[in-house]
Amino acid sequence: MAQAVAAESGLADVAAVVAAIAGAAIDISEVIGRGALAGDLAATGEQNSDGDVQKALDVIAHQRVTEALQAAPVAEVASEEAEDVMRLNPGAPLAVAIDPLDGSSNIGVNMAVGTIFGIRPAAPGATGHESFTTPGTAQLAAGFVTYGPATALVLTLGEGTQIFVLDRSERAFRLTHPSLDVPVSAKEYAINASNARHWDTPIRSFVEDCLRGTEGPRDKDFNMRWLGSLVADAQRVLMRGGVFLYPGDNRKGYAQGRLRLLYEAAPIAMLMEQAGAGATDGERRILDIEATGIHERVPLVFGSQEEVACVAKYFGGRNHAAGRSPLFGQRGLMRG
Numbered sequence: 001m002a003q004a005v006a007a008e009s010g011l012a013d014v015a016a017v018v019a020a021i022a023g024a025a026i027d028i029s030e031v032i033g034r035g036a037l038a039g040d041l042a043a044t045g046e047q048n049s050d051g052d053v054q055k056a057l058d059v060i061a062h063q064r065v066t067e068a069l070q071a072a073p074v075a076e077v078a079s080e081e082a083e084d085v086m087r088l089n090p091g092a093p094l095a096v097a098i099d100p101l102d103g104s105s106n107i108g109v110n111m112a113v114g115t116i117f118g119i120r121p122a123a124p125g126a127t128g129h130e131s132f133t134t135p136g137t138a139q140l141a142a143g144f145v146t147y148g149p150a151t152a153l154v155l156t157l158g159e160g161t162q163i164f165v166l167d168r169s170e171r172a173f174r175l176t177h178p179s180l181d182v183p184v185s186a187k188e189y190a191i192n193a194s195n196a197r198h199w200d201t202p203i204r205s206f207v208e209d210c211l212r213g214t215e216g217p218r219d220k221d222f223n224m225r226w227l228g229s230l231v232a233d234a235q236r237v238l239m240r241g242g243v244f245l246y247p248g249d250n251r252k253g254y255a256q257g258r259l260r261l262l263y264e265a266a267p268i269a270m271l272m273e274q275a276g277a278g279a280t281d282g283e284r285r286i287l288d289i290e291a292t293g294i295h296e297r298v299p300l301v302f303g304s305q306e307e308v309a310c311v312a313k314y315f316g317g318r319n320h321a322a323g324r325s326p327l328f329g330q331r332g333l334m335r336g
């Protein structure tokens with residue numbers, strides 16, 4: 001189904017890549033659907049390029065998507081699970097950045113995980129990272145798959161964001177949501193609150209003011225949801241609004257947060273914008289940021305326009321380093 005839609009849009013190569021990823025996702029979904037019957041999918045092995053310990057399912061998903069992309073018009077792949085750019089079909093037109101298995105801490109406990117991808121033009125004759133050092137606006141398509149109660153493919157080809165749900169009996173994705181439209185305002189936020197003591201003032205103030213509800217400057221009561229799986233949190237935001245935050249913080253190695261620009265933030269930013277929502281690092285539009293390395297991290301805030309704009313206001317146009325300066329005021333911008 002996704003392939004048919006893409007082919008109609010005159011994006012035959014992109015369609016072939018989406019179809020390849022969708023095929024791999026069906027296989028991954030079958031492994032996940034067997035749960036512990038498929039073995040210990042949470043068994044730990046090597047460290048990946050980012051220092052995260054790989055779990056068995058990370059490796060299975062990486063192998064499966066790589067095999068699928070090998071048979072598609074893909075010259076290069078930047079995968080979370082491979083240190084360097086993988087060269088697949090030299091001269092092919094496309095490059096894919098992919099997180100084969102997102103939400104790894106949810107593996108083995110029957111919670112939603114996913115696969116995230118962004119498709120870009122391949123730089124002809126690239127020998128380094130050239131295909132991936134363009135801004136997110138260069139993406140031709142982006143999407144993610146959630147392996148939750150249902151397996152769903154959330155996709156944009158640059159003209160709106162759609163959801164396709166896997167019909168397990170037919171091994172095919174079927175269009176269920178032709179055009180997502182994220183509510184402009186919302187009362188739900190998602191953040192890993194266990195990091196509160198490490199946050200910078202803008203994030204601390206934003207969350208404190210959400211917690212104060214109708215008694216604070218936001219003048220509305222908020223609900224909090226955090227699934228610990230970016231894809232699942234993103235799908236909730238796409239379907240009913242809200243705001244997700246993974247900011248930079250003061251922990252060692254977390255100055256730019258936890259999430260990766262190429263295969264997490266940029267695809268999700270494209271899906272959000274195409275659904276009428278926004279995505280920022282607090283100061284800059286995510287889709288305008290150019291990566292300098294394939295595993296680069298970026299602070300990420302996305303969701304309903306009013307909430308994303310509100311977070312940006314708390315940052316007051318300052319970058320993260322400025323936000324960490326003792327000179328930066330201790331009071332939120334919306335406080336009296």
Ligand SMILES: O=P(O)(O)OC[C@H]1O[C@](O)(COP(=O)(O)O)[C@@H](O)[C@@H]1O
Binds near residue numbers: 101
């Ligand atoms: O450990 P934390 O701070 O809850 O981080 C959770 C975040 O890490 C991630 O699991 C990172 O992705 P990976 O599992 O692909 O490394 C996101 O899905 C999630 O939002």
Ligand SMILES: [Mg+2]
Binds near residue numbers: 102
């Ligand atoms: Mg991830």
Ligand SMILES: [Mg+2]
Binds near residue numbers: 080
């Ligand atoms: Mg991952």
